[in-house]
Amino acid sequence: MRVRESRILIVGLGLIGGSLAAALRAAGHRGEILACDPDADEIARGIEMGLIDRGDTRLTPLVEGTSMIVLAVPVLAMRGVMTELAACLERAAPEAVITDVGSTKATIRDCAVAAFGRVPPCLVLGHPIAGSEKSGVAAADPGLYARHKVILTPEADTDPAAIARVRDLWTACGAEVLEMEVARHDQVLARTSHLPHLLAFSLVDTLARQDERLAIFRYAAGGFRDFTRIAGSDPVMWRDIFAANREAVLAALDDFEAGLARLRRAVEAGDGDAMLATFDRASHARHYFESLLNQTSYQAEYQMQQDGKQLRYRVGPGGGVSGRIRVPGDKSISHRSIMLGALAEGVTEVKGFLEGEDSLATLQAFREMGVAIEGPHQGRVTVHGVGMHGLKPPAGSLYVGNAGTAMRLFSGLLAGQAFDTELTGDASLTKRPMGRVADPLRLMGAEIDTAEGGRPPLHIHGGKALKGITYDMPMASAQVKSCLLLAGLYAEGETRVREPAPTRDHTERMLAGFGYEVHREGDTCWLSGGGRLTAAPIDVPSDISSATFFLVAAAITPGSDLVLEHVGINPTRIGVINILELMGADLRLENEREVGGEPVADLHIRYAPLHGIEIPVDQVPLAIDEFPALFIAAANAEGTTRLRGAEELRVKESDRLQAMADGLTALGVENTLLPDGIDIVGRGGEGPNYGGGRIDSRGDHRIAMAFTIAALRAGEEIGIDDCANVATSFPGFVDLVRRVGLSLREERDEEGA
Incomplete structure (x- = not known):
């Protein structure tokens, strides 16, 4: 400048x-x-x-x-x-x-x-x-x-x-x-700067007046030094600040004293769950505070702290795909394990929890509502359930980052609570429509305010009497179905949802696993309100959406031989397997078993030439999140692959139809974009099927990962912009793609360069 x-x-x-x-x-x-x-x-x-x-x-x-x-x-x-x-x-x-x-x-x-x-x-x-x-x-x-x-x-x-x-x-x-605004500034600074300085000055002064002060200071550990460092600031300056911002500082001090009193009561009573809830909430909020303050992904925020630069992938052309790997846990099941575990009576032990941004947002939100949660640590989480009516009002807005699933499911769950809540998200999520859940919830008696166009933030007014409804979903959506079923837990009478095509049934399966009766007949599922949930162990299978990138990588790369372990093969999620098999993929399911009510298997895939197909319309809802990767499979198949009935892709983290079409065009892949689908003309063969180029992922993790695997059959390097959000759904993605044989390096460019 x-x-x-x-x-x-x-x-x-x-x-x-x-x-x-x-x-x-x-x-x-x-x-x-x-x-x-x-x-x-x-x-x-x-x-x-x-x-x-x-x-x-x-x-x-x-x-x-x-x-x-x-x-x-x-x-x-x-x-x-x-x-x-x-x-x-x-x-x-x-x-x-x-x-x-x-x-x-x-x-x-x-x-x-x-x-x-x-x-x-x-x-x-x-x-x-x-x-x-x-x-x-x-x-x-x-x-x-x-x-x-x-x-x-x-x-x-x-x-x-x-x-x-x-x-x-x-x-x-x-x-x-x-x-x-001036008033907002003074309130925020009173809590984030002025109050900590006040407490540090008070603590050091209190200890300095003790008889054993020399021993106290001599043996103080690093934590004491870190916290009290700010007590070395200019006393006159801070006297002036506290005097000038007196009202806001006193309000912040009142809040702190109330919290300290609650913690004191827990210590006096030996209430371990209450202490754990406070300590764990504080510990994770400390790591999460950048996203809470800035409303951005905190993993993406970490990436962007490098001199204000943006993360880009550069993926070399060619490579091989082989070995045995296990991708992270299923995101949909991870979300639901925390939600239902929090509402259950007893302690829920979760294994295989996805430690990605979206799932962590759900976990943090329940901590904000008073639920004691241990972990996550190496995929293990312990949720101390508070029962159907045990949630407490959060101190402020519940921030769910980029997690559209969390926001839509929370809408139903929170509509039945006695307190008001506001749901907010990052810049990407605030562009996504929420009317599809707000409208049917209003039919049930919920009061929900949205921003212009039915978009976040959502303000949910608590204390409303909900009544069960029969709802015919205009579009197949597991998120809408799950939202209404969760609201139905708190509604009078039956809540019935009819879906125009099969969607993920993780919510129904997990409710049953927690002892809540859910019925299904044909295309309709229903439950009655007023029941209770009982804690149950959950073993989260590997996410088939994450596995898809590696399935496609192996399917398009000559000589590949890859095994993906412990992948969830829920019948409502296997559209990608069915579609790849229709295209001619050499894909076998091995070691099939059931874990915690969810079917799992090892997926063994070898290279075989693919051919273009007309994707069956009934498979579209079963593979809606997997299409960015499947488009890369289509680009490497012989002939034309046609997709219809996929308008849902327009309202994901990005307009995925447009983003993929633009990216394919940049690589030289012939395609025709339609309002509800796309035609992709693949070249087939074993040589490079397209060139290299620069791809705008639009901040969408699945777009970024799809074009990463596309490099396996590219003639030149592919550069992919705005990749920090890959951590949203797939922590460890970069390490895994390198491990199976791709050449990927990360670099940081000036934002927007």
Whole structure:
């Protein structure tokens, strides 16, 4: 970014102001940087360090000609500085903009009103979320703001040009700039910054006054040092902050004291489940907090922390596929194991749990509703059920990341609770339609508010009396069926769902496994409300959706011989097996057995030439998530493969029909896109069947993984953009594709480059 050639005046040359000057110098700022500070020695030190060009202990002599004034003084000194500035502001450049760095915005806004008579349109209130226990200009750090957030809290009439210039200022320093209302800012900061500092100061002070304080500090472990480090911050500064943000800090302290009292009662009573619920919820929330705050996948967030860069796969052409592997646990069953285990009476032991982003979102949501959950650890999870009516209101919105399954199933489950809840998700999920579950739930008596177009977030009003209905689904969807059955658990009378084509029956099977009677006749299933669930062990089979990428990889690659172990072969999920066999794949089911009510087998697949087919319409719902990979099989089959009746693919994590068609076209594969399907013309043979190219996965993990295996029959390298969300459904995917014989390397590009 080009740094403006302007004169910048920094008022207050401490750590924050000095680091801003240092960051601007490092960014190549070509204008003058001036500083005002009551300490002449600090000004001299700033000049000596090359951070500023000149300075003064008085403000008025420095204002003339300045185009940006940054107020970096303590909060309680802000009113006096603004009053002095108001008296001489006319000497500044006509385009002058004022901003500040204070951590309590309401108080500073009040100071502005007192000094200027109003908040001037040229004043952009701001707060960099960065700092250090060190102080003074000597501690100035040019990297202090890099990869940190700066929150701007402009007024409704703040000049947009002024906001843009302040945004440019902080972006030049490497910061991420966000906007927020003043009141919201002060509430958030009271909880995330001010309260932790208050507690650290109090804890260290309490221990420092003990008779055994020397022993306490001498033998303190790293955790004590980490938590109390912030108690070394500037006491005067924090006194001013607590005084200025008093109401928000006291509200945060009230919440903390209430939580501490609950924990104290649990310790006194020896209530292990209550203690575990608190500790486990806190432990996992700590790992999950980036997604809770930023509403992004926390595994994707980790990937994106690399200098703001985006994860790309580069997959070399060719390769072999052989060996024995086991893919992660089934996502659909993992979701349901947590949901039903939480509502059951007793302790549910889960093995094979998928430790991917979507399933972890479900697990975390139940922790937020008071369920004690141990794990996951190597696929093992222990759920301490609270019964059908034992869930507690969450403290805030339930964030489910990218998990469409979780949001739709939660809608039904939460419609029957006594409390209100809000369901939110990441940017991708907020584009997906939720009317398909909200509308029938409303017919049952639920009250649900959605955003425009029936999209998330969903606000579910609790305490509504639900009544069973008979519902004919207009489109085959296991998620809608499961949503209504879960709501039916809480409804008066029978809830009956008729599906136009068979869909996954994991919910019905698992309900029966937990002792809840579910009936089925033909295309209709039903249950009666008012029953109870009893805890039962669950062994999650490997996910056939994840296995599909490797089934197709082996099916299209000459010489391949691969075994996928312990894969779920539920009759409502084996569309991919049926379709591949119709295309001529050499695929055998070995070691068939039943585990926890779900059929499983080892899938043994060898290469055989494939041919194009018309995909039977009755197989489409049974393979809806597997089609991105099946499209790659079609591209390598002899002749044309035709798909119809798959409009559901338009409303997945991306428009998968469009995304796959665009990607196939980029590789040179002939295809014709239709509203509800696609025709793909494959070349067959054993040589390369298409070229290489660059693919936009649109942030959809299945698109990214499909084009990864496509490289096996490509003539050149395939680059796939935006792959961080692969961890959403398939942790360990990269390691497994390398293990079976593909050449894949990861790299990070500038986002959008």
